[in-house]
Amino acid sequence: xxxxxxxxGGAKKEVENQVYNLRLYVAGQTPKSIEAFENxxxxxxxxxxxxxxxxxIDLLKNPQLAxxxxxxxxxxxxxxxxxxxxxxxxxxxxxERVLVGLDIQPKxxxxxxD
Amino acid sequence: MKGDxxxxxxxxxxxxxxxxxxxxxxxxxDEVTFGGLPKGRxxxxxxxxxxxxxxxxxxxxxxxxxxxxxxxxxxxxxxTEQDLRKNTASLGFEIGxxxxxxxxxxxxxxxxxxxxxxxxxxxxxxLFVRLGFAIDSVGAKRIVLDTIESMFSGxxxxxxxxxxxxxxxxxxxxxxxxxxxxxxxxxxTLTRYGLEEYVSxxxxxxxxRMTSQIxxxxxxxxxxRGSMHGTNEYPFIIDNKGFQLMPIxxxxxxYSVPKTRFTTGVAALDEMLGGQGFFKGSTxxxxxxxxxxxxxxxxxxxxxxxxxxxxxxYFALEESPKQIFRNMNSIGINLEPYVTQGLLQVISTxxxxxxxxxxxxxxxxxxxxTSPSAVIIDPISNLINVAEESDxxxxxxxxxxxxxxKQITSLFTSLISGDNGANKSPISSxxxxxxxxNARQVDSEFxxxxxxxxxxxxxxxxxxRELEISDKxxxxx
Numbered sequence: 001x002x003x004x005x006x007x008x009g010g011a012k013k014e015v016e017n018q019v020y021n022l023r024l025y026v027a028g029q030t031p032k033s034i035e036a037f038e039n040x041x042x043x044x045x046x047x048x049x050x051x052x053x054x055x056x057i058d059l060l061k062n063p064q065l066a067x068x069x070x071x072x073x074x075x076x077x078x079x080x081x082x083x084x085x086x087x088x089x090x091x092x093x094x095x096e097r098v099l100v101g102l103d104i105q106p107k108x109x110x111x112x113x114d
Numbered sequence: 115m116k117g118d119x120x121x122x123x124x125x126x127x128x129x130x131x132x133x134x135x136x137x138x139x140x141x142x143x144d145e146v147t148f149g150g151l152p153k154g155r156x157x158x159x160x161x162x163x164x165x166x167x168x169x170x171x172x173x174x175x176x177x178x179x180x181x182x183x184x185x186x187x188x189x190x191x192x193x194t195e196q197d198l199r200k201n202t203a204s205l206g207f208e209i210g211x212x213x214x215x216x217x218x219x220x221x222x223x224x225x226x227x228x229x230x231x232x233x234x235x236x237x238x239x240x241l242f243v244r245l246g247f248a249i250d251s252v253g254a255k256r257i258v259l260d261t262i263e264s265m266f267s268g269x270x271x272x273x274x275x276x277x278x279x280x281x282x283x284x285x286x287x288x289x290x291x292x293x294x295x296x297x298x299x300x301x302x303t304l305t306r307y308g309l310e311e312y313v314s315x316x317x318x319x320x321x322x323r324m325t326s327q328i329x330x331x332x333x334x335x336x337x338x339r340g341s342m343h344g345t346n347e348y349p350f351i352i353d354n355k356g357f358q359l360m361p362i363x364x365x366x367x368x369y370s371v372p373k374t375r376f377t378t379g380v381a382a383l384d385e386m387l388g389g390q391g392f393f394k395g396s397t398x399x400x401x402x403x404x405x406x407x408x409x410x411x412x413x414x415x416x417x418x419x420x421x422x423x424x425x426x427x428y429f430a431l432e433e434s435p436k437q438i439f440r441n442m443n444s445i446g447i448n449l450e451p452y453v454t455q456g457l458l459q460v461i462s463t464x465x466x467x468x469x470x471x472x473x474x475x476x477x478x479x480x481x482x483x484t485s486p487s488a489v490i491i492d493p494i495s496n497l498i499n500v501a502e503e504s505d506x507x508x509x510x511x512x513x514x515x516x517x518x519x520k521q522i523t524s525l526f527t528s529l530i531s532g533d534n535g536a537n538k539s540p541i542s543s544x545x546x547x548x549x550x551x552n553a554r555q556v557d558s559e560f561x562x563x564x565x566x567x568x569x570x571x572x573x574x575x576x577x578x579r580e581l582e583i584s585d586k587x588x589x590x591x
């Protein structure tokens with residue numbers, strides 16, 4: 001299983017909000033899936049620093065895992081935690097939609113905009 | 115009801131490129147499609163809610179396992195596991211068992227619009243992965259997608275969805291899967307979302323109509339590429355054995371004509387027919403005014419059939435079995451032992467309970483299961499009351515057609531008023547032997563007379579005889 005875990009290593013700071021468990025379902029290493037992963041990394045680093053885990057599941061290697069989270073589209077990002085489950089399908093190129101989808105409060109007021 | 119046989123072939127029916135068919139095992143359906151569904155291709159089954167699409171698809175799969183050793187996959191987009199088991203339990207499908215035996219794979223696909231956000235480009239490879247997994251798990255040859263239209267309400271990007279659907283059907287064809295896709299009826303288009311655009315090898319429509327408070331189900335093959343198929347609307351029923359269609363059985367009147375004779379059960383009547391009784395496989399009509407003894411004659415015949423050790427089905431549309439037995443006992447005909455022995459089946463139904471086609475389907479179902487030598491319907495005039503005469507004619511024609519093909523001797527009774535009714539039956543031309551009973555006043559009594567209107571293939575008396583029914587049975591004065 002292609003399991004890739006990214007955690008913000010070394011952050012001992014107390015987390016103010018819950019930890020986000022994110023699962024990205026892809027079907028092989030395609031340009032779309034790579035792009036989705038890159039986009040996700042960026043968003044997580046920017047808005048969830050220190051309180052996220054990302055797990056990437058390749059359905060081509062593990063087809064039986066598609067059923068559990070009811071995956072039809074790829075790429076699909078599933079927010080497993082905090083509940084309720086949210087799903088975002090697509091290459092995650094639309095940052096605003098991703099944030100809305102994940103129900104993340106963007107840290108707009110604290111950090112300067114790009 | 116549409117008329118007689120009409121066949122059609124879509125596109126050129128090239129015998130060299132023989133289209134292989136996948137038998138459905140559904141009674142009557144394989145006949146009207148000359149073999150079943152197109153093998154390795156998708157078929158779309160369209161209908162409104164409650165039309166029977168899911169059951170049709172499921173029966174196709176279950177029969178695939180049970181009758182043709184072909185495992186299958188059922189992909190449910192709308193029902194839950196519980197729903198599916200519950201709805202199909204009454205048909206004896208035993209889905210749970212088939213899943214355990216790894217002959218059937220059931221997958222439930224849920225698309226919750228509220229939990230999905232669409233951002234950017236995507237494809238439906240996840241769906242392909244799931245289907246591939248399901249197919250490989252059991253080595254499936256058949257697959258059902260019920261109903262794939264749910265995806266339209268779950269996902270908003272129609273462009274992607276349609277492109278992927280097109281890809282999906284190509285993929286299924288590549289895998290050699292015989293697929294059944296169910297879809298809702300549309301207004302203006304054949305299906306609500308225009309799925310017929312992608313699944314165009316075979317298109318079937320199921321209809322569930324209410325006419326004068328009686329419900330009727332009909333199946334129609336709108337299209338079947340590369341194959342002959344009947345184009346009529348075929349009435350069907352769904353009962354505890356599953357689907358049953360009623361095709362018209364023979365296009366030509368090419369029945370084999372048996373020469374064996376069978377007693378009428380009344381010596382005097384045999385005599386009127388030249389000594390030997392009815393021809394096996396013939397159609398007999400006993401019509402007459404009320405109280406003239408039609409049921410008695412019908413039962414005497416049933417008695418004779420059973421006495422000979424053959425099976426008989428008696429469809430009683432007016433009296434209950436108990437009434438019939440009691441009445442027959444009073445004239446010395448004892449039928450109950452034959453029921454116990456399994457030779458005689460008395461099936462009584464209220465004519466107004468069902469539509470005509472349903473009556474026919476039910477009767478055919480019984481006949482198929484029992485394979486009797488003789489069938490009696492008493493009286494068919496009760497059926498005429500529930501429908502248009504042309505519909506009755508059509509229905510009875512199918513029935514008689516079926517019976518003659520199976521060489522089952524049939525006897526119908528019919529209530530008529532006066533002698534004028536003789537030539538007015540909708541099925542006159544189908545009748546081989548016809549007894550006409552009449553009540554005539556003689557002094558202060560009513561006497562019953564009997565005469566033979568016709569009896570094909572045998573010399574018979576033209577005299578009017580007086581019929582006497584007493585506790586000693588039926589006799590001619």
